[in-house]
Amino acid sequence: MPEPPSHTPQPPGPLPHLQGREALPHIYIDEKKRGIVSWIMIIFLSITVLSIPIGVYLVSKRTNILPQAANEAPQLLESINLETDNNNLSDGAVFPVRVNVRSDAMEANLFAVLLKFPPQNLEVVKVATDSGLITKWVELDFDNLTGTAKLTGAVPNPGLKTSNNQTFTIATLFFRAKGSAKTAITLDYAAIYRNSDNQNILKDKKDLGLNINFSAASTPAPPLIEKPNLNSNISALIQTPSGGEVYSYYKALSISWNPTNISQVTNLNLYLNGGLYASLGKSLENTGRVLWQPSSNLPLQLITSQNIFQLELQGIDKSKRTFSDLSGPFGFSAGTDFVSVSSSAAVLNESQKSLDFISKLFSNYNLPQLKNPEVDLNQDRSANDLDLFLLRRAL
Known part of the structure; x- marks a missing residue:
């Protein structure tokens, strides 16, 4: 029996288009499987490539992913505003108006306002300055006939500086409402002066609108602090010191007053920086003049330019009424010469x-x-x- 043909695979012959050429040997490549590191690298490169156009888009749009408030700097302000508790008032109500100031960026030493109001609808009852912020008042006056109030207050060197969004009340004016009307209290003039170069740095001011009617709840009037009634109306009795002088500590000071309307001088007092310091005499003869030796009552350590003195004359006038008169401020020098007012x-x-x-x-x-x-x-x-x-x- 003839043997069946062999089925042993034979290597393929050259392709038809390669016939006549030397056949290349067949190379069998066993491709390895990719490991986990390779896959991670591929994913990383893919993310990097995809993120490029996204980054370009965000930059072109200047997108800020942080909260806007975090990038905003606090607003610094130099301002004077008028403020009250209730803008709706009844006829006859007494209400406070606070003068609020801010000086955030730099120290200020002078605050000045000129308020205007309609006198037919409003009148000033009193002005309170007990906030303690203003230590020296240059002007503090109001006129209910013309409808004006002037306040000029100072904070000596280095001045006053506020924190962000913090306001200080330098004075409170108490007004009484009259009639029925829509009206306003306006800051006709306002200024804040910088301590360093004395320039007006005010940036903003705010008036106060009011509505006076007959239905709003009435506000009780605050208690008024009246000047003590000393019965007598005589004043300007002390002639020297008149105010502003600087005397020698070592020389006798001639104190003089007008004796015309005085029946009896009961006390002569010395004030130091606004407070009673010593009595210089009691039951004095009404001669209109007395000599006083400063070194007999004052220690030398008090003789500085910071210490200010005043004299008070008390007594009874010819109508048997008590009186009190205060001299202008004066000072002392440790020198031997009197320094007169220029x-x-x-x-x-x-x-x-x-x-x-x-x-x-x-x-x-x-x-x-x-x-x-x-x-x-x-x-x-x-x-x-x-x-x-x-x-x-x-x-």
């Missing part, structure tokens, strides 16, 4: 009356060495209450 201080010119000049005075207030000698109105080489008194007298 002639230029008696009548200040208009530039000296300006607010920037007043701000300069308080930038130099009680400094050991004056930066601006022009504010030394009585030429005692110091800017203090004596100069403030002369300034008030000239305004």
Whole structure:
């Protein structure tokens, strides 16, 4: 029996298009499977490639993924605003109006406002300045006939600086509402003066709108602090010191007063920085003059430019009524010469009356060495209450 043909596979012959050429040997490649590291690299490269267009888009849109408030700097403000508890008032109601100030960016030493209000609808009952922020008041006045109120207060060097969004009340005016009307209290003028260079830095001011009617709840009037009634109406009795002088500590001081309407002088008192310090005499003869030796009552350590003195004369007038009269402020020097009030201080010119000049005075207030000698109105080489008194007298 013939053997069946062999089925042993034979290597394929050259392809037709390769016939006549040397056949290449067949190479068998055993492809390895990709490991986990290779897959991680592929995924990483894919993410990187895909993130490029996304990044380009975000940059082109300038997208900020942080909260907007986190990038906003706190707003610094120098402002004066008027504020009350209730803008709806009844006829006859007494209500407070607070004068609020801010000086966030820098120290300020002078705050000035001129308020205007309709006198037919509003009247000022009193002004309270017990906040303690303003230590020196240059002007504090109101006129219910013209409907105006003027407040100029100072905080001597280094001045006052507020924190962000913090306001201070420098004064509170109590008004009484009259009639029925929609009205307003306006800041006709307002200024905040910087302590460093005495420039007005006010950026914002806010008036106060009010609605007076007959249906709003009435606000009780606050208790008024009246000046003590001393019965007598005589005043301006003390002639020397008149205010602003600087006397020698070592020389006797001649104190004089007008004796015309006085029946009896009961007390002569010495005040130091606004408080009673000592009695200089009791039951004095009404001669109109007495000599006093400062060194007999005052220790030498009190003789500084920061200490301000006043005299008080008390007694009974010819109508048997009691009186009290306070002199202008004066000072003492450890020198032997009397320092008189300068002639230029008696009548200040208009530039000296300006607010920037007043701000300069308080930038130099009680400094050991004056930066601006022009504010030394009585030429005692110091800017203090004596100069403030002369300034008030000239305004």
